[in-house]
Amino acid sequence: MSFPPMYGGTFSSQSVASLPAYTAHERPSTAGAARELTEHVFELKDKKKRAWATLKLSSSARASTSLPTFLEGDKITGSVTLDLTNSEKILGVSIMIRGSIVAGALPQDRLCFLDATTPLWLKGTANPRESPSEAAPHYDGRLSGDYCWPFSIVLPKEVTLTNPEEKHGTPRTYHLPQTFLERTARASVCYELFVNIARSTFRVDSKLQTMFVYVPAIRPAPPSRFRQLAYRQNGPIPGPDLDPDGWHTLPTSVAGTVFNARRVKIKCVLSLAKPLSYTRGSVIPCSLKYSCDDSQALDLVCTPATTNVCLHRQVTFRPEPAAAEYSARRDTTADTFLEISRAVWWPVQDGAGSGSCRFDGEIHLPKSLKPSSTISHFSISYSVVMLPFKVTGFSSQDAKSVVLKQLVQIATMFPKGPKPRMYTPPRYEYEIGDNMFIPPARGYI
Numbered sequence: 001m002s003f004p005p006m007y008g009g010t011f012s013s014q015s016v017a018s019l020p021a022y023t024a025h026e027r028p029s030t031a032g033a034a035r036e037l038t039e040h041v042f043e044l045k046d047k048k049k050r051a052w053a054t055l056k057l058s059s060s061a062r063a064s065t066s067l068p069t070f071l072e073g074d075k076i077t078g079s080v081t082l083d084l085t086n087s088e089k090i091l092g093v094s095i096m097i098r099g100s101i102v103a104g105a106l107p108q109d110r111l112c113f114l115d116a117t118t119p120l121w122l123k124g125t126a127n128p129r130e131s132p133s134e135a136a137p138h139y140d141g142r143l144s145g146d147y148c149w150p151f152s153i154v155l156p157k158e159v160t161l162t163n164p165e166e167k168h169g170t171p172r173t174y175h176l177p178q179t180f181l182e183r184t185a186r187a188s189v190c191y192e193l194f195v196n197i198a199r200s201t202f203r204v205d206s207k208l209q210t211m212f213v214y215v216p217a218i219r220p221a222p223p224s225r226f227r228q229l230a231y232r233q234n235g236p237i238p239g240p241d242l243d244p245d246g247w248h249t250l251p252t253s254v255a256g257t258v259f260n261a262r263r264v265k266i267k268c269v270l271s272l273a274k275p276l277s278y279t280r281g282s283v284i285p286c287s288l289k290y291s292c293d294d295s296q297a298l299d300l301v302c303t304p305a306t307t308n309v310c311l312h313r314q315v316t317f318r319p320e321p322a323a324a325e326y327s328a329r330r331d332t333t334a335d336t337f338l339e340i341s342r343a344v345w346w347p348v349q350d351g352a353g354s355g356s357c358r359f360d361g362e363i364h365l366p367k368s369l370k371p372s373s374t375i376s377h378f379s380i381s382y383s384v385v386m387l388p389f390k391v392t393g394f395s396s397q398d399a400k401s402v403v404l405k406q407l408v409q410i411a412t413m414f415p416k417g418p419k420p421r422m423y424t425p426p427r428y429e430y431e432i433g434d435n436m437f438i439p440p441a442r443g444y445i
Helices: 225-232 295-301
Strands: 038-045 051-059 069-071 075-089 092-102 110-122 142-154 158-162 171-175 188-198 206-215 247-258 262-273 277-279 283-291 309-317 334-342 344-348 356-364 373-375 378-386 394-396 404-411
Touching (some): 038 206, 051 188, 075 092, 075 188, 092 142, 110 142, 110 158, 171 373, 247 295, 247 404, 262 295, 262 378, 262 404, 309 356, 334 356
Parallel strands (some): 069 206
Antiparallel strands (some): 051 075, 075 142, 158 171, 247 262, 247 394, 262 283, 283 356, 309 378, 378 404
16 A cells, blocks of 8 residues: 655655654553553442442543543452441442443333342451451441441453344343443443442432443454554555455446446445454555546546545444333334544555556544444444445436445454554544543553
8 A cells, every 4th residue: 555645744855655654643552561540439428428438449541530441351449438427237238230231211221231249248247347257146237437348340251141133032142342322322331330238128228339431352353464564664555456365355336427428337446454353543444446448537536535435333222022012102223323434545556557546545443432342232333335426527327325335343452463553644524522432441442
């Protein structure tokens, strides 16, 4: 792949190939270094505004005011503290973690895919200030004074649920999805952590709770060795002609009429870099070749400005069969489509001669993209699509809304080996301010 034309600043008259790749997205590597954790504090207060129950969590969030953030494989560590001025009868203290797909306010609108409880202390086991071996048989569970229970919980990487697509309820294993909270989406994926302070039968339990962000570990396979070499040497990545095994090729054609006089057929070959999995915060390398017997039509229709290849996101929600009856009068099926980013193109001289032209490009991926995921009746998927030409003087004979479409995966971690590079300044169609984005955690992209 050749480099795009020079942009920004003042450059000498050297060849474009001598320019370095655009590295604004890079940051110093933290591999091998201990990640500094952020402490979050949540409190329950009495009528005098004195905190009598305190939950502390250590997470990978950027600030204590943000939601706690936990990466796949991280331990959820913290402590629960009670400061009781009067003697109170408490049956137990436990941590509950729930992951849910939420589509409304009713109980039927919530599917709990993760439900884990970790007891910190139970009545009859031991005085919180004593070891279990020292527990007094007559201890009745009345607590007074200060108590502190540290905890460390590991979340499972996968959960097994009934597959909604199977009639007989065949179980299926899913990777835990990332937290997903957006105003425009029909459904959300949320994770909650509760501290449950159980009281006697006739008293309401006390709960201290917070939502948190979960980030799965999705790493693409390494790119081709030729592309890795180009990244290491800060040079142009080889196109499909030089590295055929490193590209996924999608041929198609577009038929139309030029100036209402001549019928033409334009052959298109769109190539996407393998593997078809890309890390958010990086780019999707693209290559596109056009060929046509009518050189005037080729120059009119096939230009970087008229070529529209972009990344689309689709959020799909389907209600469970059990919820279909009560929600029959509502629109329960929701597919939300969103254009994330359009490819940036630059011309390439490949020596093919007249009758053809080639453009190389890349699609920029925002760091805040939610990764691809599927769990039960909820999914987030991404596709690279090529849209029809919109050129004055050319009318297409095809009524297709999409010329080409290829499903791709959005990952959260860089592949092993050299970091992918971008060769043009970042450009996004997706305005972050329009949605409830949650910043990525340290250590992940």
